[in-house]
Amino acid sequence: MALAGIELTFLVKEIARAADGYYVNNIYAINRNSILFKLHHPEKPDIFLVLSTIGMWLTGIKIDQIEENRMIKRLRDDLLRMKITKIEQIGVERIAYITFSGFDKEFVLICEFFGDGNLLLCDSNLKILALLHSIEVRHRELKVGMTYAPPPQMGLNIFDINEKNFDEARSVTTPIARWLGRTFGLPAKYAEQILNLAKINLETPADHLTHDDIKQIVQVASTLTKRIVSGQHEPAILKTEKGLDVYPVKPDGAQDTENVPTFMEGLDRVLSKTLLEQGKKAQSTEIDKKISELQSVIDEQDRAVQQVKEKSESIAKVAKALFALSSQGVISIADPRSIETLKSQNAEIIKEKGITYVKINSEKVQIKENSSIPAIASLLYDESKKQASAIQYILNLREKNQIAIEKLRKQSVTAKDSISYTQMQKKSWFERYRWFFTSDDLLAIGGRDSSSNSAIIRKHLAKSDKVFHAEVFGSPFFILKDVPEQIPFDSLNEVAHATVCFSRAWREAMYGMSAYWINPEQVKKAAPSGQFLAKGSFVLEGQKNFVKISDLVLAIGIMKKDNRHMITCGPPEPIKKNCICFAIIKPGGSDMPDVAKKLRSDFIKLEEDIAKNFTVDDYVRVLPAGQSHITEVVHSKVD
Structure with missing residues (x-):
């Protein structure tokens, strides 16, 4: 299926809304024409954005790399850690500009979804820095070092459709479906849908249209395009002679259809399937030959x-x-x-x-x-x-x-x-932070950085909670949620242990450190008059209850909760109790990506059907900052 300009208008708005405040955490190659962006937000779940020559969409799956992509290294060099600050469309053309900003730099990634498609990385002045396909045709030239120029505009803007646009139609015998599509740059499926809703035969010669016919076409086209762009959808996937297609508004009387919750989800299913099928074909083509x-x-x-x-x-x-x-x-x-x-x-x-x-x-x-x-x-x-x-x-x-x-x-x-993918599961709110369940089945959450430290205190601290901090510079805040009146001793020690291990103490192997816990009312979110608090910092008043932590050791495991599996990291005892398989780690040894790869490989050997659904990034996300080494891997068979 080809992405339509009116569909892109909706997608640009929807993706801009969803990606607001996110930065680029990683960039993956899918194939030579498609790239996957992992976008991260300190307080929201990660989202994944596919940019391909066939379209752009938010996806629920991560397709493993099928082919090398010539742009991937340059994109990583320039865009990692950059924020998406703007996404816009050129008129109703199938062209999107995505602006990335940060570190006093700005880049624009231009996505063209017509013809063979193209992706172009430009600087703030639209000078081309890298692109998938160089172009040199009669009316257009695209090469590295040149300034990007869009192609000549084709057709009228469907959003401005009016009766005067049909003056030309009065003198041509072209079937109205073909004339409408050509004049307004509409795919056949939308030209046909408009005419079907207007109750006009697709083969009617354009010069046979009456004034009432034209008035009806204008009204239907305006209504349909507004519904598509505003998100007033009744999306469905249709089986056509050319394969699967997804409509934001299901055509009346359409046969062989499947309703989907959202147009974005339908697009993800159809276009991601297209990428997978293309990948399988590419992998086997030489062998088949x-x-x-x-x-x-x-x-x-x-x-x-x-x-x-x-x-x-x-x-x-x-x-x-x-x-x-x-x-x-x-x-x-x-x-x-x-x-x-x-x-x-x-x-x-x-x-x-x-x-x-x-x-x-x-x-x-x-x-x-x-x-x-x-x-x-x-x-x-x-x-x-x-x-x-x-x-x-x-x-x-x-x-x-x-x-x-x-x-x-x-x-x-x-x-x-070998062409495989990982289904991205909808995560629980606490998974955006560091987290684990204690031996007493109480939830503990901790900050990853200054932003998430601030978030857990400002958004998630309740009267029944306990707050933990360590006597180490750069310590995270941890919260033990919903603590009963009779405070569980094991849970206090476990959260104190996690607070020290996830601090700088792990990276620098600082043994014998202490953590302490206090009550919520002892945390002051504003600095005293005349003083300044750094982001993620708070004033802690009153008595502190110290817990000595003699050893630095953590466990990483896969646990099942709410009918799905999750990767968690915390003190060994609760992880052993709650997880179907786990590994013990200590400071020193290998960098986080190498440890993550080893963990994934070891867990797949123990629980292949479950562990293979987690990516290396999922393991990296739960590891403490710094080097680690695995001392033990255990299959615990927890129900």
Whole structure:
């Protein structure tokens, strides 16, 4: 399916709204024409944005890399940690500008969704820094170093449709569906939907339209486009002759449809499926080509076997006939009876350049003219056997080629299966922070940085909670939620332990540190008069209850809660109690990405169906900052 300009208008508004305040956390290649942006917000769940030559959409899946992408390194170098500050569309054209800002820099990523599509990274002056496809055509040239210029505008703006736009239609006989699509740059599906709603035959010549017809078309087009852009959708996926298509407003009377909750979700399902199918085809194309070539060789070998078999049998029949003649007393090949017998077997004696042959059909066997009939018959039998042995040689080659084909078919299946994706599950509110459930099944949440430190205190601190902090510079705040009047001793110690481990103490291996807990009313969110508080900092008053933490050790595990699985990290005891599998880690060793890869690999060995749904990034997200090493991996089989 091709993305329409009116659809892009909605998508730009929707994505701009969803991505407000987010920054680029990571960028992944999907294929040579598609890129996945992981967008992060300190207080909201991560979102994933696909930018492809076929469209742009928010996705619920992460497709593993299918092909290299020539822009990925440049995009990472320039856009990581940058905020999306603006997304806009050029008129109603299928072109979107995405502006990224930060660190006193600004970049614009231009996405073209017409023709073969294109993605172009530009500076703030629209000078092209990198692009997927260079272009040099009559009216347009796009190359690195040039200033970006959009293509000439095609057609009228459907959002400004009025009756005067139809003046041209009064003098042309073009069917109205084709004229409407061409004039306003509409895909056929929308031109047809407008006319169906206006109750006008698609094949009606444009010059046959009445004033009332035109008035009805204008009214329907205005209403439909406003519904699409404003989000007043009744989205559905339709099966068409060209494959799946998604409509923001389901056409009246449409058959073979599937309703979807939102147009964005429908778009994600259809276009992500397109990328996956393209990936599977790309991975197996070269192998399939080799299979086709080998199959052609096998077909030739089958034909060769049949031909050689027929030659061998023909030669053997002539030999048998000659032996029968010799038993009747015929001794010379020149005897008329010999000549007649040969003729009955489609054979004859011929001479070429003084050499005598027995020609059987098109096959020639050299003989001595004065040889006896038995000698000639014996020579022909030998030739027949030689031909038969050639059949076996061809069959052996055929078998080797068939084995090679079977291996290639297995490789093709493996290549297609290697195109995989991870379903992004909707996360609980606390998963945007550091979190775990204590041995007493109480929720503990902690900040990742100054923004999330501020968020958990300002947004999630309640009267029944306890606040934790460590005597280490850069310590996170932790909150133990919904603490009962009889404070659980184990939970206090576990949250204090987590507070120290997630502080700078882990990165610098500072053993023997302490944490403390206080009540919510002891936390003052404003600085005393005349003083300043840094972001994520608070004034803590009154008595502090200290807990000595002797060791630095954490556990990472997969736990099931609310009918889905999550990765959590915290003190070993509650993780052991709550998780189906877990690993113990201590400070020092490898960087976070390497530890995350090892954890994912180890957990997949224990619980493949569950663990494979988590990405390396999911593991990185829960790890403490700094280097770590794994000391133990356990399959606990918690129900």
